[in-house]
Amino acid sequence: MHVLAAANLRLDAKAIDYLLLAFYFVLVLGIGYLARRQVSSSLDFFLSGRSLPAWVTGLAFISANLGAVEVMGMSANGAQYGLPTAHYFWIGAIPAMLFLGIVMMPFYYGSKVRSVPEFMLRRFNRPAHLVNGISFALAQILIAGANLYLLANVVNLLLGWPIWVSIIVAAVIVLTYTALGGLSAAIYNEVLQFFVIVAALLPLTVVGLVKVGGWQGLVDKVTGSPGGATQLHSWPGNQLTGFGSNFLSVLGLVFGLGFVLSFGYWTTNFVEVQRAMASKSMSAARRTPIIGAFPKMFVPFIVIIPGMIAAVTVTELMGENKTALLAGNGAPSGATFNDALLLLMRDLLPNGMLGIAIAGLLASFMAGMAANLSSFNTVFTYDIWQTYIKKDKPDQYYLKFGRGVTAGASILAIGTAFIASTYSNLMDYLQTLFSFFNAPLFATFILGMFWKRMTPHAGWSGLICGTASAVTVFVLNKTGVISLPGQGVSFVAASVAFVVDIVVSVLVSLVTRPKPDEQLVGLVYSLTPKSTRQHETTGEDAGWYRKPGLLAGIALALTIVLNIIF
């Protein structure tokens, strides 16, 4: 089944569009080449030698996530649900990002671990480390495949290339710069991608808004369309969660999405944390997610609003088509909400701007995939290969091995690209994955960081029971024992996983033996001297605008204002 196949989406791209696109790819590969000169050790390759400034890692932090999930998925959600989709940003990302910077980063950066699974190894034991390392590695390959498939789809629409050719070409490009320059190449490209994505989507949004007659015009049109005026307010978001009751819907959003899902994703997902670990000082590491929070707040405006505009102006998605899609049937036109962004580009953009828009879309898919690859190779090399299989080799061995792993991972991702093609709503697919792997992780981390009594065996048993319970909820829903439409099932599965993880961890801790205190210094709050948790405030870390706490406060205030307005 092809996600975007049915409707006629061929964009009328001309030579100038291809030229603009080609120029982008030249720079992408150029960055890989330039970054290669900075790689002389495995730490350079996997963590950029911990040398990058905070604004670079901050933009990479959100750009790594600005892949298929955000751009296509969120504009699809925007077309389907309207403004409540913004919860994925305001409730579902900002608080967790701030929490990561303020509370958790001192342990990650301060303990000098090289990956999130390595933190598990030092805080708990080998089983916990393996559970985390292997599940993370698997998830990355699956998600890289999903990104690759979407990218290939877009190239297929643009150039008319067969899907499999596009998948391989895209994989080779990402592989080339990731294997050459390691994390630095991935991060620098993510920063570049961020600007291209904005350059592509901002003009599209502006033209779209002019077309529907400004904000008021959009409000009128959405109110009159199937789905109605509830799509114009972010709360309570019943259509999004699938809960009939407002109270349950808000509870699901705040606890399920806002607390468990998002904290699980943003604070323990090594794809994100790795970007902060690559920064040059404790202060920069803490500022990374906080700086990222500022652009993150405004991304919904250039992603969700084009989706909403598409749903009321594009012929294939309007009127009876939208009614049919909202009811869960196929639209008479054959289009799906996933097509929203492409259809809008086709309708509105002239040649020239079209080329940049296509570059922006491809950029977003590559950002996602490169992020998955660069975190996968780190975890696989350091946490699986170096820890369990080939210990004590010279550093150059692991550097070479990391490059090889990157190539192997690309081949696997090509395989999983075909798995991704069997789900029609990619958002559901990715959310499902995250709820399996990430929800219990956050419970384990937060308990482990603040409760020194938590034992090594509690670490892995909590994770396994939590993940198993999320899978159970998912299967029960699939087989019809319980019935939750929309994204609600992910929220419930994540919440159940969180609670089960906490309960199991506490019970197991009470009957097993904890680690001695001296092994937990730097890893647990009460055993870490205050000085090692604090950051420098001199030199390049001086100035009020570089204070993590103050920046976080400003970000939080802005987010609350956005929630009140919309």
Added chain:
Amino acid sequence: MTDQSTRTRRAAFDIRLIIALLIGVYGLVLTIMGLAFTADEDITKAAGVNINLWAGIGMLIFTALFVLWTVLRPIRVSEEPPSGE
């Protein structure tokens, strides 16, 4: 402007210049397209906005600001200890 007293030099590789290069070229191409090569039907398609021109100008302004930032606050690499970099 450039402080000679600290023993540092400009880093050869600055991502800001690459961003400025990309967006600058895009801005230039779009502005020229908008001025000379955008057909009336394309403008009608884009709801009467010459988006090539406006986006092009926007990108050129962005480029100018980025170059300014790079010139005013260059990345400095310390010359003394080549510690791992």
